[in-house]
Amino acid sequence: MEVIKISPRGYCYGVVDALTIARKAAKDQTLPRPIHIIGQIIHNRHAIDELTTMGVVTLDGPNREEILAQVKRGTVIFTAHGVSPEVKQRAQEQGLTCIDATCPDVTKTHDLVKDLVEDGYYILYVGKKGHPEPEGVMGEIPGHVSLIETEEDVNALQLTPEQEEKIAVSTQTTLSQWDTRRVIQYIKEHYPQASVHVDICAATQTRQEAVAEQAKGADLTIVVGDPRSNNTNRLVQVSEELAGVPAVRIEDLSQLDQTLLIGKKRVAVTAGASTPSQLTREVIRFLEQYPDGTTASTKNNEEAPITNGIHITFSGSQP
Numbered sequence: 001m002e003v004i005k006i007s008p009r010g011y012c013y014g015v016v017d018a019l020t021i022a023r024k025a026a027k028d029q030t031l032p033r034p035i036h037i038i039g040q041i042i043h044n045r046h047a048i049d050e051l052t053t054m055g056v057v058t059l060d061g062p063n064r065e066e067i068l069a070q071v072k073r074g075t076v077i078f079t080a081h082g083v084s085p086e087v088k089q090r091a092q093e094q095g096l097t098c099i100d101a102t103c104p105d106v107t108k109t110h111d112l113v114k115d116l117v118e119d120g121y122y123i124l125y126v127g128k129k130g131h132p133e134p135e136g137v138m139g140e141i142p143g144h145v146s147l148i149e150t151e152e153d154v155n156a157l158q159l160t161p162e163q164e165e166k167i168a169v170s171t172q173t174t175l176s177q178w179d180t181r182r183v184i185q186y187i188k189e190h191y192p193q194a195s196v197h198v199d200i201c202a203a204t205q206t207r208q209e210a211v212a213e214q215a216k217g218a219d220l221t222i223v224v225g226d227p228r229s230n231n232t233n234r235l236v237q238v239s240e241e242l243a244g245v246p247a248v249r250i251e252d253l254s255q256l257d258q259t260l261l262i263g264k265k266r267v268a269v270t271a272g273a274s275t276p277s278q279l280t281r282e283v284i285r286f287l288e289q290y291p292d293g294t295t296a297s298t299k300n301n302e303e304a305p306i307t308n309g310i311h312i313t314f315s316g317s318q319p
Contacts, residue, residue: 001261003287006214006221006270010277012203014103015042018080021101025077026054032074032097038067038087039079039132041101042274043229045251064135071096081132082106084139105173105201106133110140112197113170117141121195122163124148126183127172128230134172151186167194173201174231174273176238177208203273204231208238211270215243218268220260222287223249224280225272232272239268253282265292 022041025031037058040048048058056077059067064087068076075097078088082102091098102110113123123145127134138145148154159167169187171180177200184196215221221239225232232249239247245268250256261267267287271280 001264001287001290001292002266003284004214004218004266004268005284006210006268008203008206008210009270010273010275010280012201012207012273014080014105014201014203015274018042018101018103019047021099022051022056022077023054025075025099026051026056034074035077036071036074037077037079038064038071038083038091039081040228041077041079043232044226044272044274044276046276046279047274062130064132065090068094075099077101079132080106082110082136083132084136086139087136102136103173103201105199105203106136109137109170109173109199112199113137113140113145116168116170116195116197117144119166121166121168122146122159124154124157124167124169124187124191124194125171126169126175126180126187128175131172131230133174137170137172148183148187151183154183154187154190164191165193167191169194169196171197171199172230173199174204174234175200176234177205178238178242179234204234207231207270207273208234211235211238211268212242215239215245215268215270218243218245218266219264221245221247221268221270222256222283223247223270223272224252224283225249225275226251229272229274232275235270235272250283252279253286256283256286261287261290 018041025035035056037056040058040060059070061067064083068087068090076091077099078101080101080103116123125134125137125145126148129147129149134147138147146157169184180200187194223232223235236247236249239245248260269284
């Protein structure tokens with residue numbers, strides 16, 4: 001089987017930095033114990049499991065303040081997705097040692113939003129509801145930011161004349177640039193005076209562009225990554241909608257359903273920005289040893305199944 005190894009793929013520098021910070025903290029015996037991560041350090045189960053074996057406790061949930069309330073002593077690490085100033089302040093008030101692993105690109109968005117609000121702008125933040133990154137950004141200046149995920153959210157806005165006068169648009173760093181463009185265009189149709197700032201990080205954008213171009217002509221794209229990783233799920237969308245190639249997302253090789261390979265000659269492989277490289281390498285090695293899909297028999301696939309294959313398809317304005 002021909003394997004197209006899409007490049008770039010996998011870890012971005014923000015993820016590498018966050019994991020390095022967490023690993024160093026786990027080994028630093030001078031830090032107060034226990035060590036908790038407020039949320040998932042990155043959206044990847046394998047990376048979280050590694051930190052767990054090092055004695056770092058991951059606390060996850062929909063609200064960072066509620067998570068923080070569970071910690072009574074020790075050290076807390078803020079994830080790559082960032083947190084609001086209020087969360088940081090509460091951690092300090094609780095007497096906790098704080099370590100910030102926020103991605104520098106996310107920090108830039110926080111700073112931009114603060115500066116824009118200080119200049120009198122009301123912010124329309126294009127992001128995914130329920131994702132920790134928008135939670136942190138919106139917490140920078142409560143009451144001055146609205147979260148926009150779809151065109152329907154734009155229609156539902158009830159802004160005052162003062163807010164409409166000065167509107168600025170910012171974005172979550174891990175979105176699809178094409179979906180973001182569509183929503184921003186819709187915002188501009190309703191608020192032509194809006195000042196637009198697209199904050200999709202370079203790592204996310206280059207990985208999406210690589211899939212859109214390099215997956216063309218493949219019979220299938222395999223995206224390796226965690227289901228909770230927004231940038232991973234967007235790569236599935238990009239393959240299907242822009243490269244015109246069916247895509248499947250798997251966490252690791254154990255989730256690859258071999259029946260998907262029947263009839264396939266060329267398979268493209270990529271990975272989300274929070275996916276450990278060894279997981280992707282395992283998938284690539286397996287495919288390189290796999291027979292051409294047009295000659296592999298259904299019988300062989302049935303004899304050696306890899307279960308729990310997951311197929312995710314995005315269309316329209318779905319997250």
